[in-house]
Amino acid sequence: MAYFDLPLDELRVYKPSIPKPGNFDSFWKNTIAESRSLARDPQFEPQEWGFPLLDVYDVSFSGFAGQSIKAWYIRPKNRENLPVVVSYVGYGGGRSLPVDHLRYPAAGYGVFVMDTRGQGSVWSQGDTPDLDGGSGSPQIPGFMTRGILNPADYYYRRVFTDALLALEAAARAPGADSRRLVVGGGSQGGGIAIAAAGLAALCGLPRDVDQPRGAMPDVPFLCNFQRAVGLVDTDPYGEIRRFCVTHRNRIDQAFETLSYFDGLHFAAQAAVPALFSVGLMDTICPPSTVFAAFNTWAGSKQMVEYPYNDHEGGGSHHFSAQLQFLSSVVG
Amino acid sequence: MAYFDLPLDELRVYKPSIPKPGNFDSFWKNTIAESRSLARDPQFEPQEWGFPLLDVYDVSFSGFAGQSIKAWYIRPKNRENLPVVVSYVGYGGGRSLPVDHLRYPAAGYGVFVMDTRGQGSVWSQGDTPDLDGGSGSPQIPGFMTRGILNPADYYYRRVFTDALLALEAAARAPGADSRRLVVGGGSQGGGIAIAAAGLAALCGLPRDVDQPRGAMPDVPFLCNFQRAVGLVDTDPYGEIRRFCVTHRNRIDQAFETLSYFDGLHFAAQAAVPALFSVGLMDTICPPSTVFAAFNTWAGSKQMVEYPYNDHEGGGSHHFSAQLQFLSSVVG
């Protein structure tokens, strides 16, 4: 409601320094290597959904620990050599139905929509369980605190791994040009896109797959955790706060875990062009945390500010900016 | 929240008898005749929105009293002889941007999205003012009570007239098959679709335009006013209640006006096939008022019940049912 964060001129230069775990790089390299070693080829099953202009594929690919992750892949009918947008979904939602992912294909791109494990029940349907492997701990309802007492168990370790492998799966999609991929998404989807870009830089990609040509994080979540939790108590950041309310003796441990997953560490790795957006009255992903990621981003970058918007950000209006960005990075 | 309306078995047969003004037919025939006499040819201006698979047109057509109304028309690139869905928008929204209307074109249909005069500021942008001609009265914020003291001045007189003329304009769209039109929309859009179908039956259409082949009102609004206002106090029906709160001496006059606009009177005229949907926990358009319209509908009909949904109804899930219906009525 109204402006509650830093003044705009301070936001634009806000770049906090947050502690990065000493073994951050090895933690992630090992995680990715292990999951890659368990991966099988992605499956693209063509399905009939009533769209004569498009090809729709039901996708299964190997995510964290070789677990099967669902996705949609949609492309303009029979088109080849396509740039593909790998799209991640906002908190609580799932891959939903193909009808909800028509904008990129209608614009001449392939789109690969990764289901978010465990989610997909709050506002759009998902189809992928979260197999947590049994080493977790009590959690606040929601996903933010699932396994939060240990980086190895934390929910987003699995999700971020899925996200990088989704990128690799998308490169194998029918008609996809593996050298012209872009990652994107809004809110949690934006946070995952940042992580995917950072992990791609950190861990590399298969020889025939290029680093993504760009990233489009809109009003991204999962950045600058400690500030976010102290600044707003809306969910999902509020889930972390509520965990700390009850687990008073495990607060440091929880934030230690989160330091392996903060978008700022991934943004610092990401050297590709980025198009960010921010709602200056965003009470879910407060603007300072979005600017923190943006200002930390290692590559070239552009921020679109929506001065009176809350977490809805630019909405459909922002799609024009995205098309322009896509045109500039994947022609 | 939870079930608050009639039990399901009673809903399915609920068909109230509500008073119809004696001059209802002439009121509407005169209204339509007058506006038709002032109409000019619709304008379809092709625009570039970045969708190589589609043609997008910015439309202006003559609505009530010859006033200019905006619309989008979108079709699969260069396709001719197309069935066209004429789509009306929910309360508070406007025609928005083309990117929000891709589903029908991707499915091989043309879509004609009418802007709703005056609206288009709450959740999606609109571009058409409401010219009320200066004979109105004080109103509750919102559109439900604009001109409510006189049928001639009431806001929906203008909107429903726009809606019928939108149908006629859609018949002239590039590539449109004027004999294969369908009307549809959700919430207010559903209520307008019912009105448009009823008015088409009552007032006829130009010789070369067929009655719409079908209607798809989802969780329709603007039906069974008096029951709705006494049953829920959510907006928009609540706007009527709040008007009556202040204008205690004008209640009968307001409901007298509304009797010219109740969807039940239009449904009783509409002889074409219809696909309805209802959320059985809908607190905005309570299920009994939706069933009232459905049970009154004169043509063949089908109801899809969503037992645990509020006003979001079937959401994207319902699109499959719509494609099936479209396939059955416009092949």
Next chain:
Amino acid sequence: MAYFDLPLDELRVYKPSIPKPGNFDSFWKNTIAESRSLARDPQFEPQEWGFPLLDVYDVSFSGFAGQSIKAWYIRPKNRENLPVVVSYVGYGGGRSLPVDHLRYPAAGYGVFVMDTRGQGSVWSQGDTPDLDGGSGSPQIPGFMTRGILNPADYYYRRVFTDALLALEAAARAPGADSRRLVVGGGSQGGGIAIAAAGLAALCGLPRDVDQPRGAMPDVPFLCNFQRAVGLVDTDPYGEIRRFCVTHRNRIDQAFETLSYFDGLHFAAQAAVPALFSVGLMDTICPPSTVFAAFNTWAGSKQMVEYPYNDHEGGGSHHFSAQLQFLSSVVG
């Protein structure tokens, strides 16, 4: 809730500089001249409302563009040569009934209560439509954004013009002393009073009518728009924010329009004595925006601070201060 604005010592000197359109003066002079040229004599129809101590008149006068505006005029029975308070109404309300306007007459003054066009349905009844002339644009429910894309179309152009002409009509009321008028009102009524005083100074008054002897704006609205919209998101200022949420590409245009209507520009013109009041916890008209108008006011002035009040301000307690002020300016 609680203190959310500047500290009191900063409030007392807060005097922002906001941009004034180059043609502000001519815009308003032309507007007023045009409406004056269309005005007819006000009508005062005596009515029986059951108050033997008073005379009650139902008033119609010519407002913006010659349109007919309603008002009440009430005076102590048969009294002549009366000072008259011209009173404007808060947002959402109308002129209501005579029974709601007894305090000034009981105190020996005439009162002239202007109906606010279009309003009068939310908390007190109104009787005057807003004839917007048909050049508007989509709007958020409420009146704040009606015609906001163009100063010529903006709702408050019509209201402020009505307000100045109300002053001139009041001067013609039975028993009124045209040289002893005072303007006043709370919230929107306070904002309108400021505008009326400013316009009277800018545009002059008929020869036999004196500039108002004083102004009594309580917790005034319509001042320092941009700060208000960024500071609180309560309505009515929130209506502007919500417009900007949807019309992301029209924000500058909207604020450009508002710059023709900001109370600060009128306050800077107003050279007569003023009695202001402010609630230091006012979440509707935040204190800084009230002090902004007060500190800008060109004439002599007095501020009554209510330290723990929200928008209710001084309520009936403030009436004593008003009587004292009236006594000092119109004796």
Next chain:
Amino acid sequence: MAYFDLPLDELRVYKPSIPKPGNFDSFWKNTIAESRSLARDPQFEPQEWGFPLLDVYDVSFSGFAGQSIKAWYIRPKNRENLPVVVSYVGYGGGRSLPVDHLRYPAAGYGVFVMDTRGQGSVWSQGDTPDLDGGSGSPQIPGFMTRGILNPADYYYRRVFTDALLALEAAARAPGADSRRLVVGGGSQGGGIAIAAAGLAALCGLPRDVDQPRGAMPDVPFLCNFQRAVGLVDTDPYGEIRRFCVTHRNRIDQAFETLSYFDGLHFAAQAAVPALFSVGLMDTICPPSTVFAAFNTWAGSKQMVEYPYNDHEGGGSHHFSAQLQFLSSVVG
């Protein structure tokens, strides 16, 4: 919100039978007799409040147990032989300031506004403490449960006694015609008016004071307690519920006390004409409890139904009906 109580046709005949304590009559006769024995003459101190048309008196009179109760008495300047309305105030408010009580004097009546002991801090200022004499018990914040474990200690024993003695004091007011008094009030004020009328009938009045000529209870409170508490959980009835939430073992005792104070028992005594009003969507004083009092009222009676109003009932619109009623009973 919306209709939640009995259908209107059932409301109109709803007349519950509730248990009346065997010693109800003696309880009240003793209470009144004892307080009358301690009463001293009321004091009417003329004060200057800036109303040349009126005389304003600050009143002190003896209430329960001889305790001093404040009131305002206002009459048209120097008028004699006046009918007087004795007015009781809604829950939470006090006698406020004279400026809030101008309508009856402007209409040619005297008005005597009783302060409600202890109240007068929530929405209008009061000036009378509640001296509870030290035999109370723990209470829920608010006044509904003050002394609720014993009829002798219960708060409304003191208030209802004050109310009857206010009637007697009003009969002594300057210019008052002691044979033409009327009681009235809204919400709690309506409930007190019912009690005052019932007690006047039960306990009689001084020889030179007539029974009130009429009663005007608007949306009355304090009627049909048990139904009210089970039907709505808004305050003030909700205060009783919350007491029962904590004092699980004292529920019967609390309702036993309330049975000495239920408006229905007073209504059954009251043989004078009455003008009631009811909001059919009243969530504070639900319509069935208002009709219960109305249908039980022993005298001639008239009910004004406001079909879409909540607890605001008829507001200022109702004043016309009141003037008409007053004219018929005190001419």
Next chain:
Amino acid sequence: MAYFDLPLDELRVYKPSIPKPGNFDSFWKNTIAESRSLARDPQFEPQEWGFPLLDVYDVSFSGFAGQSIKAWYIRPKNRENLPVVVSYVGYGGGRSLPVDHLRYPAAGYGVFVMDTRGQGSVWSQGDTPDLDGGSGSPQIPGFMTRGILNPADYYYRRVFTDALLALEAAARAPGADSRRLVVGGGSQGGGIAIAAAGLAALCGLPRDVDQPRGAMPDVPFLCNFQRAVGLVDTDPYGEIRRFCVTHRNRIDQAFETLSYFDGLHFAAQAAVPALFSVGLMDTICPPSTVFAAFNTWAGSKQMVEYPYNDHEGGGSHHFSAQLQFLSSVVG
């Protein structure tokens, strides 16, 4: 809020017939047998918590699939041959700290408090993860829909199994009399107690452990699912509704799963004495669903009704009734 469920006389006889899956008995017998086969001896580790009057043990026992579950066991210092209350925890909470479980030991009983797997973050701390074994599905935040698409995967299959095995573990606690156990708990704890009693009857207990001597379900949850979900939309039942909102095509499947876990089927098995309680204004576990379980309960039984309480039910007041009940069943 207020009374919203059946009238009290109908509640007292409300006993719905709900479908029981044909393989209900075998499903549970197999489940229990399998987990028993994987169980190891419970561990009771004495700990120092600063209570000289008590012995406090940190407990680990084998629950579902042999997974380790935490508990507290507290007894009066060095006391032997003790009746033991096996206590289950309300939704969202965990076993918390020993300081929160002093009432039974102070009353001379042992208490065995089972941690609820995965929970223990919302209002009291838990220490046991939920190992879901990796065959789940997307879920609404919370535990109600974890694995809801398949009885074998459903969260409460694991919890109810834990609960029966907790009973068996409690029988082995230091000083416990394995022939004098009682199960109990509030809300979810009450629902689990019902399930534990039913499973004990259905599946038997080890030779040296008697069926529990009694059950004390307070305001029990997890009963009569379908009615509950249609009657209230508060959480936790609301989690089921929200799942159905999104997973429109999986509603039947979800309720099919729930039919294996409805407390009514367990109550019908339970032949031991029971002490129930109910809040007649309980909006979380509506009274009809509590009476449904009570009226179905196969053993002797007693219901304590709290007429004005919401889900807090009898609170500490109810403890007296529990002591009396305990005294009667385990003397």
Next chain:
Amino acid sequence: MAYFDLPLDELRVYKPSIPKPGNFDSFWKNTIAESRSLARDPQFEPQEWGFPLLDVYDVSFSGFAGQSIKAWYIRPKNRENLPVVVSYVGYGGGRSLPVDHLRYPAAGYGVFVMDTRGQGSVWSQGDTPDLDGGSGSPQIPGFMTRGILNPADYYYRRVFTDALLALEAAARAPGADSRRLVVGGGSQGGGIAIAAAGLAALCGLPRDVDQPRGAMPDVPFLCNFQRAVGLVDTDPYGEIRRFCVTHRNRIDQAFETLSYFDGLHFAAQAAVPALFSVGLMDTICPPSTVFAAFNTWAGSKQMVEYPYNDHEGGGSHHFSAQLQFLSSVVG
């Protein structure tokens, strides 16, 4: 919600200077002396509550003006020479039932729980009326403004006097060691504990009773009133604000009264060791007001900060810190 008060480093040194009435000391010395002169011996009536490990006494002692105040005294069965915790209750609650006060006795201490006069209806039952002696004034529902216009009448004058006399009564309890008392409580209980410690220092104690050995104020209320009322508008501080909303002309008088009751003046007197706790997101007793008391405390002291907790503070987790503190001060 989230952090809204000063940054932590500023909190830790925040020590405001607030005006202390010149006659503060004499006001309290006279008050205490007068009530002591009216005191009779406390009564300890042993009662059976079903706890074989404990002795439970229903206590009556003389509080303010000799009025009878209830309390519970509980000790480990037959234990003598016991340190005793004198415990005060949070706002709205009463002494409740013995079952709610087991933790100190189970830990080997006596506990003396003072009932709070008049309270005890909101969340736990109380049994002591507030006899206000009849010199009060209108009040906002709740206790914060009872008698607020005069220090002699103010509610907390009576409560704080009760609290000191409770300490003296506890010293006479069966088995109590009058030289090893500690005061404590949460929220209002913490504020009262501060007052009791301060008054004990200011007014002294009987010869055979030692100054309390320590104080344990958790998230204390009743400190730094003026800042609290301007910083949050939650209740109970909000009751003061609401009083000022209505009684605009009595604000200074109200705060003048409060200056006799501000915890900071008592903390400055208190020379014994203290264990404080604070929730850094406490919206009821904002952290700065808690630190204000802590930083003012005259004795040795320790603060436990709960960084993500609201007013629930440390909850049961804090009990370990309390046991450690008790062990250090009363061994």
